Amino acid sequence: MRNTRPTGDWDGASLAHEGFAFSTDQELVDRVVPFAVEGLSRGEPVLVVAGERVRTLLAQELGPDVDRLATFTAAETWWRGGHRTLHAYDRDLRALQAVAPTWRLAAEPTWLARDDGREWSRFEAVANRCYASLPYYSLCLHDRRRLPASVLDAVARTHPLTWGGSAPVPEPAYEDPERFLRSVHPAWASRPARAAVAAPTTPREARRAVSAAALGWWPARAGEVVQAAHELVVNALRVAASAEVSSWTDGDTLVVEVADAGPGLPDETLGYVPPPDGPDGARGMWLAWSLADDAAVDSHPAGTAIRLFFHR
Helix, strand or coil, X not given: CCCCCCCCCCCCCCCEEEEEEECCHHXXXXXXXXXXXXXXXXXXXXXEEECHHHHHHHHHHHHHXXXXXXXXXXXXXXXXXXXXXXXXXXXXXXXXHHHCCCEEEEECCHHHHCHHHCCHHHHHHHHHHHCCCCCEEEEEEEECCCCCHHHHHHHHHHCCEEECCCCEEECCCCCCHHHHHHHHCCCCCCCCCCCEEEXXXXXXXXXXXXXXXXXXXXXXXXXXXXXXXXXXXHHHHHHCCCCEEEEEEECCEEEEEEEECXXXXXXXXXXXXXXXXCXXXXXXXXXXXXXXXXXXXXXXXXXXXXXXXXXX
C-alpha cells in the first residue's frame, strides 16, 4: 500500500478516465480508499457515487473521512436514462469547474447491469473527447461478479486507463470514441422498399411528411418523432439544398432516416453530449438523440444518413 500511486502521473490539468473492474471487496477497498484519501489530503473535492454495497464498504474503511467527501450518494438516484443522466452529469461538472481547480470522482454506474443501461457505454466513450480538457480524475467502478462479459469488454474499450496494481496504466483495448460508437450502433441494413420517402426542401415539408408516418404508427409519440426529425432536417438543409426523409416500421419500432448530400459530419460524437450554449448544429443532434430511443449514423464525404429509432 505504501508504494501505491492512486492517480499515477496525473497532473490535474486534464481528464484522466480509468475503468476499474474488481472481483473482490478487498480489491475495491484497496483501490478506492487510497484514491479518496489522496484527494482529501490535496484539498480536492472528492465525489463518490456508488451502489449500496460499495458505499457500505467504503464508509466502513473511510470512517470519519466520509463526512469530508464532497458527495457520497447512491448511484441509483443518478440514472434517468442515457441522455438525461448525461445532461445532469454535465451540469454538475460545469458547476465544479467554476469553483474547483481540480477534483476526482469514483463512480459505479450500477445501471450497466440492466439492458436499458447499456447505452451508457457510448457516453463513457464520448466523454474521453468532450471532457478531455476538464481537470478531473474519473475512476469508474465495475463489479465483475454482477456484470456480463459484453459490458466488461465495453468498459475496456471506452476507458484509456486501467489499474496496474500500484498505479494506473494505459488500457490496451481502448478504442477511439467514433470507432467504438460505430461498432455499437444498431445494425445498418438497407432501407426497405416499403419505406415512405420524401425530399423536403424546408423543415415544414419534413414535419408534414414525418407527422403522417408517426400518427399512423403511434399517435402518443408523434410529437417526439416530428421534433426529432425536424432538428435533423434543419441541420441537413444547412449543408445541402434538400434532404431525403424516409420512415418505416420494424416490428414495434418506427425508424426515421434523414439523409443529405453534404460533406459529412465533422464529428460523429456530437449527438451524445450537451452542446455549448448558443445555436449550432450540435444542439439539433443532441435534441434529436434525446427524443429518440436510439440512433445510428452513416457519414462520409459524399453525405450523411442518420437513423432515429422510436420504440412503442
